[in-house]
Amino acid sequence: MAIQSLKTIRSWFRTGLKPTQLQFWDxxxxFRHKSEKIPAKDIEGIDTLFGDKIIPSGQFLIFKVDPNTADELEIGDSVIGYCENNFLCEATYYGGDTSLMSSFSKANNSVGRIISFNPNDQYYGELITYELNDEVLLRSLSCGVYNGIYIVYKRPGESDFSRGWFNGTYPKTSITWLDLPSGTIIKLIDTIGGLDDSEEFIISK
Structure with a gap:
């Protein structure tokens, strides 16, 4: 039995003709059965395809992020590769020398972060635990609150944030007096040092 060309096979099945048993087997x-695995060596162009995926150390596989379109690495693009002997599984390029890890690490310019929300604290009722940037911790502390730091909130349906104040000593503050419903977005802001707002935290009761 042998592999035959399509032209030969068609000639055996012309109208009115009946192929022999050997022709039928051939x-x-x-053809390959749909459950049969195809060896890589039988796939045309497989060597070229695999060759394009071999990324030398110091070079990156680049994934473009909208609206970037240039045929080169741009700020905001995602990369996979090695940098300073560290494997970047999926890293964002923030600019600078691509041979340095710092080019793929976002600077910590955030004022801090809200860690948790407890709606039923034994002493404070609705209690927030938060963390502040080391730069903020160098500022003066008044009534348990660091200078220039505020909490802002936006209830469901509201388009703008409203400013509140802290009622407690760092790193905790009560917000019971604000009467914020589930779905309210809260975050920390810096009014004097130019630090970025914290990531938004959604209250869930």
Whole structure:
């Protein structure tokens, strides 16, 4: 039994003709069953395809992020590769020398972060635990609150944030007096040092 060309196979099945048993077998042997695995060596162009995926150390596989379109690495693009002997599984490029890890690490310019929300604290009722940037911790502390730091909130349906104040000593503050419903977005802001707002935290009761 042998693999035959499509032209030969078609000639055996012309109207009115009946293929022989050997021709019938050769017909089936000329095709792969759908459950049969195809060896990589039988796939045309596989070497070229695999060759394009070999990324030398210091170079990156680049994934463009909208609206970036240039045929080169741009700020905001995602990369995979090695940098300073560290494997970047998925890293964002923030600019600078691509041979330095700092180019793929976002500077910590955030004022801090809200860690948790407890709606039923034994002493404070609705209690927030938060963390502040080391730069903020160098500022003066008044009534348990660091200078220039505020909490802002936006209830469901509201388009703008409103400013509140802290009622407690760092790193905790009560917000019971604000009467914020589930779905309210809260975050920390810096009014004097230019630090970025914290990531938004959604209250869930």
């Amino acid at each position: 017909t089936w042997d000329s």
